[in-house]
Amino acid sequence: MITIVDYGVGNIGSLINMFRRIGQEAELSSDPGRIARADRLLLPGVGAFDAATAKLRAGGFDAAIHEQARTGRPVLGICLGMQLLLDSSEEGVSAGLGLIPGSSVRFDDSQGMRVPHMGWNQLEIRKPAALVDALPAGHRFYFVHSYRVVVSDERDELARSDYGGEFTSMVQRENVTGAQFHPEKSHAFGMQMLDQWSRS
Template sequence: MKRIGLIDYGMGNLHSVQRAFERLQATVIPVHDAAAMEPCEALVLPGVGAFDPAMARLESSGLADATRSWCDAGRPLLGICLGLQLLFEASDEGVARGLGLLAGRVRALPRTPGHPIPHMGWEPLLPATPSPLLPAGSPEAWVYFVHSYAADPTDPACTTARVDFAGQAITAAVWQGEIGACQFHPEKSGAAGQALLQRWLHWLDQRQEPGA
């Protein structure tokens, strides 16, 4: 049974994420500091709220540096919603420095008549670069979004899925190295979201630790 560390910095929908993984037979370990990461095989960085307050909490608790060290060591992490945005270098939403684990900036969604912000509701994913989250040939997946910002990666190849917003294909999920992340909420996306989390857990089962 996989031991998944759920990073708790006071701004995540932790209960629904925890329940989603427990339904898939994973053990979920609350992570409030670096020491709590040690027994974990992978981390999940959730998030609901604004970029700057989230980064302030991560930095003040020591979780920001601990998460950077974790990923620098080649250990796996999955970001969800704001958790995806925090992986990047900066955001239009504030002035704080992000975790900087992925190159690029989080940008405000375009304001277009007839397309309210936040972007909220069910949308189909548009496949991009295949990844363990969304392998080539994956079935169509409708997933649930609530967001006002979207990542703009420096390397477009790290985008594994996009979604249409106001006629523009914006980032919906990323994958680079051992880091994956979803702008949408897989834990609230029914069977499609459960299948995505199951694929991530299966990838954890199949991967080898660095140096193994």
């Protein structure tokens, strides 16, 4: 069973539909006890960093996510959910979950780059991992974000992408993984990745 954290921040309907399409059972939960016992936990997120961290704390979700992560069972953060796995963000002043050391910083638009980074982009895989090993050539994923992740330890970087320079687009430390893009909006490639995560 896949448990999706329902804390009022995220594109939850699209995720549920995607899991249905790949034949995986998924549930929404706003119960910290259920979240802490999840077989597989998915943390979605769109919007502002501080608003999201406030909702995580107010609902007791932060402690539940930490408890679940300590079990060694899979945790996946997507979009803002990936940034919430980190220590902090330039977007706000609140502390993140601290499951992967690092922070997120705003893309530099001083050279006329359009921010947010919005559209399709490819991954440059940085280390072996079941989640990405089977991706076909020409894969692409859908991104919408103004802030990019900077990890403290490059060994936590699972993939990079390019937008006016390379940036970290996936992270992984042990059982905790983050994807900056939206797999639920990435058609066949996102479907493949979520299916692989559901089974690995």
